[in-house]
Every structure is written in C-alpha cells, then in structure tokens.
Amino acid sequence: MTTGPSRPPFPFPDADRPGASPAPHPLLAPVVDLLGTWQGRGTGSYPSLESDFAYAQEVTLTHDGRPFLHYEARAWLIDADGTPLRPSARESGWWRLQPDGRIEALITQPTGIAEISVGRATADAVELVTEQVAVTPTAKEVKATRRRYTRTEAGTLTFTHDLAAVGHPLQHHLAAHLHRTA
Numbered sequence: 505m506t507t508g509p510s511r512p513p514f515p516f517p518d519a520d521r522p523g524a525s526p527a528p529h530p531l532l533a534p535v536v537d538l539l540g541t542w543q544g545r546g547t548g549s550y551p552s553l554e555s556d557f558a559y560a561q562e563v564t565l566t567h568d569g570r571p572f573l574h575y576e577a578r579a580w581l582i583d584a585d586g587t588p589l590r591p592s593a594r595e596s597g598w599w600r601l602q603p604d605g606r607i608e609a610l611i612t613q614p615t616g617i618a619e620i621s622v623g624r625a626t627a628d629a630v631e632l633v634t635e636q637v638a639v640t641p642t643a644k645e646v647k648a649t650r651r652r653y654t655r656t657e658a659g660t661l662t663f664t665h666d667l668a669a670v671g672h673p674l675q676h677h678l679a680a681h682l683h684r685t686a
C-alpha cells in the first residue's frame with residue numbers, strides 16, 4: 505500500500521453537546537438539549553410481522569455551528585436478555601431548523617427509503633411527519649412515518665415511530681426509552 509502526503513484533519517468538527525465548540529446557532533435553541541448520543545432499548549411490531557421484536561438503538565445528533573443537526577441512528581435486534589442478535593435499521597440525515605421553530609428533516613435508509621419530513625420542536629418534544637417518501641425500485645412500499653422524541657426527565661428520551669407501509673395505514677411500529685451517553 506502506498507502512503508500519500510498527510511492531509512490535515514477536517515478543520516470544523518461537529519459539536520455533540522450544548523457547551524462544546526462551536527456554539528450552537530441560535531435557531532438550534534429548541535433542540536439543543538437533544539445534542540449528543542442516546543442509547544436504549546425498545547420494542548417493535550407491525551401487522552405484517554409474525555411476532556413483536558426487541559431492539560436496542562443508538563441516536564446521535566450533532567451540529568457544526570450552522571442551523572441544522574446531523575442525525576444518525578443505528579438499531580440492532582436483541583434477545584430477552586439484551587444479547588445482540590443482528591444489525592437492524594439504520595438511517596442518517598439532517599434536521600433543518602427554521603426561524604418559527606419548524607423543522608424540515610431529510611432522512612435516508614439503506615433499505616431504499618428516503619423521507620422528507622416536517623414538524624416542530626416544542627419545550628419537551630420533537631415531532632416529525634413525512635411530507636414525501638421516495639423509495640428505490642426494489643424497496644418496500646412506505647407511504648408515511650411519524651416520529652416523536654419526548655424528553656421525559658433529565659437525560660431520558662422516549663422515541664416512538666409510526667409507519668404506513670406494505671398496505672397498512674399509519675400505526676405503531678416502534679417505541680423505545682433512550683438515555684444520554686455523551
């Protein structure tokens with residue numbers, strides 16, 4: 505393997521907590537308490553699935569000083585003891601904060617699904633509902649999603665995800681309790 509000239513590191517790293525540098529853009533004020541990495545467990549179901557499932561999840565929200573968040577989430581299925589079984593859903597994207605508190609989100613998944621969602625941040629919750637869903641030619645049919653992130657107490661985040669897919673109307677798919685790890 506040949507080694508090229510050393511390159512400088514990316515000069516504007518993301519901040520993952522309110523007090524870190526760079527300072528959050530003022531438009532991030534409604535979501536600044538969500539900055540960082542959250543981990544926890546949840547359960548999921550859907551009418552098309554034979555059985556419910558248990559999963560673990562990690563959600564990371566960071567910023568680079570501009571009025572948007574970088575969003576990344578990874579999940580893995582677990583057994584009743586919490587032992588990891590296999591990787592499951594992962595997704596990443598951007599939450600664009602608007603001056604009136606609205607959020608525009610772009611979220612994509614390796615299963616061929618791209619969501620454009622809109623919503624709002626209130627004192628203790630963020631809700632995002634799809635405005636458009638685009639899918640690749642071989643992806644499952646997804647018509648809509650609704651995500652809600654609620655801060656229930658300091659350091660705790662409740663996540664719920666509703667799904668309209670494979671012929672079923674919008675309904676519960678996931679619920680999890682997450683705790684701040686960073």
Ligand code: HEM
Pocket residue numbers: 548550552553557559561578579580581592593595617644645646649665667669670677678
């Ligand atoms: C924490 C995140 C998530 C977890 C742990 C999860 C887990 C699962 C599992 C275990 C299944 C059954 C199939 C399989 O074993 O892979 C499934 C099916 C499915 N999920 Fe999720 N999911 C997550 C997020 C999402 C999201 C964000 C979407 C859409 C935007 C989605 C859409 C679907 C669809 C369309 C199916 C197929 C249903 C069917 O064909 O019957 N899921 N999910």
